[in-house]
Amino acid sequence: MRGNCLIAQSGGPTAVINNSLCGILKQALEGNGMGQIYGAKRGIYGMLNGDYLNLANLPRVTWDNLRFSPGAALGSWRYKLTVEEVSCIIEHMRSRDIRYFFYIGGNGSMQVAYMIEQQAKDMGYDLTVIGVPKTVDNDLTGTDHAPGFGSAAKFVATCVLDIAMDIRSLPGSKRVTIVETMGRNAGWLAASSALAGGCESIIPPLIYIPEDPFSTDQFLQDIHVQYGRYGSALAVVSEGIRDHTGRLLAEESIANDPVGRPQLGGVSTYLSQIVNAETGLQARTVLPSIWQRSGMLFSSKRDADEAFQAGKAAVQFARAGKTGVMVSLQRISHHPYKVSYEPVSLQEVAMRERLFPSEWYDRRTRSVDTPFIEYVTPLIQGEVFVPMNNGLPAYNTISFSM
Structure with a gap:
């Protein structure tokens, strides 16, 4: 299937959410089949109004700078969609021949991605939908942990x-x-x-x-x-x-x-x-x-790299013919730390929460046990070196006037 591509960011931003955006962009621009690459302004707002940016026009230096810039570069918006509005989103996609949709977000966003995928099927519109995990809360199911x-x-x-x-x-x-x-x-x-x-x-x-x-x-x-x-x-x-x-x-x-x-x-x-x-x-x-x-200055390099790789994996899944899935990070080993990127059904992830394991919490001492320390320690490794300008971080973002 050939057609254009749409990327959107949703929910609260993280320090590394733009790394996933850059991973999608990099992989989408390599090879054929993705056509024009659009970004939805302010997430659901841009999707509802057909308000897109042509991301292929971004200078390469902007992409590079986004990898160490916090905040959602495309913008985000908290909004509860109705079924009728989902149909409106798909019609906007149809008007631009959007055939690939990548949605970066948490469990609520995965619910929206699932709704869009199902409604597109009901409307007879051929659309590939891939979710890319993002949350600081780490409450997404179906993945060892979430970038951010x-x-x-x-x-x-x-x-x-x-x-x-x-x-x-x-x-x-x-x-x-x-x-x-x-x-x-x-x-x-x-x-x-x-x-x-x-x-x-x-x-x-x-x-x-x-x-x-x-x-x-x-x-x-x-x-x-x-x-x-x-x-x-x-x-x-x-x-x-x-x-x-x-x-x-x-x-x-x-x-x-x-x-x-x-x-x-x-x-x-x-x-x-x-x-x-x-x-x-x-x-x-x-x-x-x-x-x-x-807090980009305290961000984890491993987290940033995994967010970037999750974006690349999303495009790889789409090209492999997968749809209705989220990119999942599966831990292969602790020592050495290693993960693989696997597809998991959006239906299994949507609006579900993974709570902190009771066996990792010590109610007597109000502390956590060793298994959690072993789990989280690899995720905070490495530093992101943020370029500075006149003593302050030289952050970048995307101009909505493009």
Whole structure:
């Protein structure tokens, strides 16, 4: 099948999402059959409105620079599609003879990709659809891990290590530090803070994840014990922690986001207020917020390289006649670390979540066990060397005026 190609980025960006874009571009431009290569402006927005960029016009230097630039270069947009709007997207594709569609995103995006693939079949339109995994939450099923997670994990661990070094400087200050990570339903990022605990001279973080019911009384007890031992306390909490009934902490003050989910963020502030009210200690909060997914200077080279290779694999799958699949990273071995890129059905991935394994979490010590450390350590290896200009990162992006 010959025709044109469309690429879109979706959901929250990561430090390495543009590497997948560049991998698709590089592979699509090599060989025949892909025709024009378009990018959808702002993801679903561009798909709904037929608003595309001709990516073949990009200067080669822009491609190279995108590999060390965070943020989604094509732009993204959070929006809940209807079936009628999916039909509209396909009609826009038909008008441009789009025959290959590559969608970079998380589990919600894989649901959209699956809807598009199924609706195209129902409409009798011959369309190859390939999903490319992306998420800092690492909650995608069907893959050992998702590009974006390794860099975010490295950032969180570095952040906690830096904070712990600062805490160590002022023992007995009656200070409690609460760091809040992303993680709606899965605690992979909060768990990654345990990597900082490998430095024996610092205070090990107490870790709280959404998969384990949160008890405020137990939390305060944990804080008292750690303060008594170290002269300070350090806790890392996922934004989505819940009590034993499944209720989000401070749920009454949480609004919904554009796709109808609770707009998380701020649980650390809620907990700090409790610490201040219930103990003689003083709590402060640290919210890395979107910096977790955009911190390019702390990104993992392995993560960037795997994101790039996942993009290339997507085009290889399409040329091999596969459709309705997502690129999956399958770990072949730990030592030496090695992965293969395999197709997994979009239907198996769409809107499903992979939670943090209960057997890797120690509820007694509020820490994680060795198997997780062995799992995550290879993903944070290597550094991305970002070119600098006048002392600041020389980032690049794509002009929408093309």
